[in-house]
Amino acid sequence: MQKHTLNTLYDNVETLKSHAQKWQSHTLSDAFAQDRNRAARYCISAAGLEMDYSKNPVDDDVLEQLLHAAKQADLPKAITRLLRGDHVNNTEDRPALHCALRFLGEPKTQEQKDVAQTLEKMSALITKVHSGDWKGFKGDTIKDVVNIGIGGSDLGPRMVTKALTPYHTGHTNVHFIANIDGAEIDDLTKKLNPATTLFLVASKSFSTLETLENALTARKWMLDNGCAQNQLAQHFVAISSKVDKAVEFGIDADNVFPLWDWVGGRYSLWSAIGMPIAFAIGMSNFNQLREGAGTMDEHFATAPLEKNIPIMMGLLMFWHSNFLGTDTQAVLPYAHHMQLLPAYLQQLEMESNGKSVTRDGIKVDYQTGSIVWGTEGTNGQHSFHQLLHQGTTPVPIDFIATLKAHHNIDHQHRYLFANCVAQSQALMTGRDEATSAAEMRSEGASEEQIAAIAPHKVHPGNRPSTTFLMEKLTPATLGALIAAYEHKVFTLGTLWNINSFDQWGVELGKLLGTHVANAIETTDVPSDWDCSTQNLVKKFTEANKNIDS
Numbered sequence: 430m431q432k433h434t435l436n437t438l439y440d441n442v443e444t445l446k447s448h449a450q451k452w453q454s455h456t457l458s459d460a461f462a463q464d465r466n467r468a469a470r471y472c473i474s475a476a477g478l479e480m481d482y483s484k485n486p487v488d489d490d491v492l493e494q495l496l497h498a499a500k501q502a503d504l505p506k507a508i509t510r511l512l513r514g515d516h517v518n519n520t521e522d523r524p525a526l527h528c529a530l531r532f533l534g535e536p537k538t539q540e541q542k543d544v545a546q547t548l549e550k551m552s553a554l555i556t557k558v559h560s561g562d563w564k565g566f567k568g569d570t571i572k573d574v575v576n577i578g579i580g581g582s583d584l585g586p587r588m589v590t591k592a593l594t595p596y597h598t599g600h601t602n603v604h605f606i607a608n609i610d611g612a613e614i615d616d617l618t619k620k621l622n623p624a625t626t627l628f629l630v631a632s633k634s635f636s637t638l639e640t641l642e643n644a645l646t647a648r649k650w651m652l653d654n655g656c657a658q659n660q661l662a663q664h665f666v667a668i669s670s671k672v673d674k675a676v677e678f679g680i681d682a683d684n685v686f687p688l689w690d691w692v693g694g695r696y697s698l699w700s701a702i703g704m705p706i707a708f709a710i711g712m713s714n715f716n717q718l719r720e721g722a723g724t725m726d727e728h729f730a731t732a733p734l735e736k737n738i739p740i741m742m743g744l745l746m747f748w749h750s751n752f753l754g755t756d757t758q759a760v761l762p763y764a765h766h767m768q769l770l771p772a773y774l775q776q777l778e779m780e781s782n783g784k785s786v787t788r789d790g791i792k793v794d795y796q797t798g799s800i801v802w803g804t805e806g807t808n809g810q811h812s813f814h815q816l817l818h819q820g821t822t823p824v825p826i827d828f829i830a831t832l833k834a835h836h837n838i839d840h841q842h843r844y845l846f847a848n849c850v851a852q853s854q855a856l857m858t859g860r861d862e863a864t865s866a867a868e869m870r871s872e873g874a875s876e877e878q879i880a881a882i883a884p885h886k887v888h889p890g891n892r893p894s895t896t897f898l899m900e901k902l903t904p905a906t907l908g909a910l911i912a913a914y915e916h917k918v919f920t921l922g923t924l925w926n927i928n929s930f931d932q933w934g935v936e937l938g939k940l941l942g943t944h945v946a947n948a949i950e951t952t953d954v955p956s957d958w959d960c961s962t963q964n965l966v967k968k969f970t971e972a973n974k975n976i977d978s
């Protein structure tokens with residue numbers, strides 16, 4: 430079978446491999462000792478973000494080779510193609526124009542004009558709800574807004590809404606429902622008053638099982654609680670690229686906000702899919718989020734490769750994944766409000782770049798998208814950081830920290846920041862056995878105790894990390910950070926010659942899900958299914974046989 434190797438793409442693979450070999454015996458601490466300017470040299474600032482990548486195993490030679498690869502991949506041209514709306518999503522034959530959603534200045538292209546018009550409509554709706562002009566079926570002001578959506582129609586808006594908690598205006602409480610598990614909507618509706626609740630049904634395709642089922646449940650809840658059929662329009666708004674389907678579902682045509690085929694679901698938080706964000710923080714803050722992203726887009730499009738934050742993020746991950754042998758990456762925001770960033774990035778990176786064939790459908794024999802994981806610092810320090818410090822697999826880490834907090838509990842923010850910096854320092858410097866032994870000796874341990882325990886205290890060190898600093902977590906800096914990750918994904922997709930904008934891999938599970946649901950409903954389990962699947966289905970059918978569907 431034909432396979433695509435990195436050697437097909439790049440003429441310097443062997444050189445990069447020999448540099449990787451060199452870094453096996455060269456430590457990050459050595460690199461810092463040899464170059465007192467290392468932190469300043471391996472640092473890029475743009476759009477309110479500072480990226481310090483000096484604690485990664487790179488030097489000028491490695492960077493030169495990585496930049497050579499970027500040029501061989503024709504990255505600058507790929508960026509131009511992305512931004513001008515070429516059909517970079519070749520398997521779905523369409524552009525990926527999410528940057529048009531956060532244009533700076535006046536709208537110029539038709540896409541930007543459509544976006545501006547939708548944002549105006551969104552602004553009008555939010556003003557009407559916040560001012561109390563929009564009434565529920567009993568004539569009350571709306572107090573709770575519930576976003577029903579999943580994947581890209583949930584993770585981005587949910588993450589940003591949480592991240593920008595200090596900017597919440599307090600006009601409406603914003604909630605999110607995603608899972609087909611009825612427990613989620615059941616738990617939430619128990620706490621809400623139907624007369625003061627507005628549902629946003631967010632689905633680009635308007636055919637996603639979870640979203641449609643949750644929307645039906647929400648509609649039933651409204652009708653069961655006194656809302657008449659002809660009053661439902663006061664409680665349901667939809668965001669979709671399939672306006673007709675939303676209308677057919679029963680949403681008033683005036684309450685449907687368009688989305689376009691040229692926006693991928695996981696890239697859509699800047700569109701009307703971001704409505705829950707705007708409900709929480711107001712339209713002007715939402716626009717600042719978009720502007721922050723727009724500023725990062727401009728940086729991505731114009732900064733030289735070596736001074737370009739998203740490009741450097743992509744090149745570093747390429748280096749880690751394809752030459753240094755890592756297959757996961759951790760994202761550790763040292764900010765409680767950014768706790769959902771890892772979950773958001775899981776979809777962004779893994780749904781985009783978890784691919785095994787090139788843009789032309791040829792199998793690749795190199796690693797593509799890696800596993801993204803993480804949680805908010807300092808919580809992870811009391812959990813999985815053990816593996817980060819002493820496990821056998823080095824994990825490249827993104828630390829994200831803010832210089833200033835939104836609250837005024839200054840000493841806690843100092844501890845938070847100090848811990849973030851100390852973690853990257855400890856991971857890099859490590860601690861050898863002799864140091865641990867000396868410390869134990871000074872504490873009065875016997876030589877026997879030292880021999881038994883000191884090996885367990887060894888921190889191998891030399892563990893890579895990048896630190897992203899921002900002055901404060903604002904809508905603009907958050908927008909810039911998210912856009913940087915979006916473009917990192919594109920950079921990697923270009924380097925790997927894969928399409929970052931389709932997601933065929935989620936289809937088979939969806940299809941088989943409907944088959945299994947059908948087998949449960951009809952109690953007709955196909956005998957050619959494997960016996961494990963048959964057994965599991967039969968157990969469920971048996972356990973639920975007396976329940977009316």
Ligand code: F6P
Binds near residue numbers: 582632633694935
């Ligand atoms: O199942 C994957 C997926 O198609 C994602 O790509 C998308 O973000 C999510 O489902 C939700 O899709 P929709 O917005 O069409 O409901």
